[in-house]
């Protein structure tokens with residue numbers, strides 16, 4: 090709960106939610122469980138208030154989330170040609186969830202910027218840019234979904250929460266904390282989860298549907314990657330994975346298949362920093378993970394045009410896969426003292 094914090098923001102948010110009639114909720118590009126769970130929770134609660142509401146996602150969401158209540162109602166932008174100038178014009182209010190800068194909307198950024206609707210951001214990423222009229226940003230939260238729960242509670246909307254809404258919020262928290270393995274060291278996370286269980290969330294079912302839903306191709310792809318594409322550098326307490334476009338073709342990669350690969354090397358004893366480099370159509374997509382004090386948000390923004398959280402961040406490179414990896418390994422030398430002793 091917030092106490093006096095966000096007092097003015099919450100008052101204004103409440104006023105908008107109660108008086109405005111039409112809303113569009115927008116997660117970030119390549120939405121994850123937190124973005125989709127938070128968006129659907131907002132969608133469902135606004136439905137209960139009899140509002141006109143839509144979720145518009147700037148890109149496809151991973152199929153392991155398609156069990157979430159009402160996820161089939163999400164309007165997914167598959168390619169640029171679907172982005173009409175009036176895409177947001179039906180809404181009086183735009184609610185952005187789980188990102189901290191407008192460029193994370195991808196091709197939807199400029200339409201978002203141009204829209205005259207009232208804009209709200211609810212997010213937990215550090216150092217948000219100012220691109221909305223109203224912002225509720227709380228970086229100490231495990232997930233946007235946990236924050237959404239407290240927002241509902243603080244403005245009296247919790248009386249509308251049902252098992253579907255609670256399940257969407259739960260899924261957001263579960264996925265953004267790797268099932269309570271990271272990002273979840275505040276008691277508030279568990280208080281919120283306790284409340285959600287009271288609403289009837291089936292946590293085992295949520296876990297099973299989210300994490301035990303891989304294709305055989307994906308399992309074999311993971312085996313190949315761990316055996317042949319993971320490089321462990323104990324001298325830097327680091328490891329990295331490199332995946333070429335050919336690897337992706339050979340294993341019939343589907344959207345979302347490489348999700349979580351980056352976390353696996355952290356399970357090797359002594360490893361505290363990992364990276365994955367994936368050759369996409371015209372760039373190298375990079376993710377970073379760390380344990381403890383090593384700040385991958387800074388590392389990603391300093392060297393790979395990215396950012397995120399202290400222990401989980403992303404970036405990109407426009408050189409070749411090999412050059413990207415070589416730069417990474419060279420940089421490790423620069424960070425050696427931090428990696429080994431801090």
Ligand SMILES: [Mn+2]
Pocket residue numbers: 123124187213231232233265
């Ligand atoms: Mn998140």
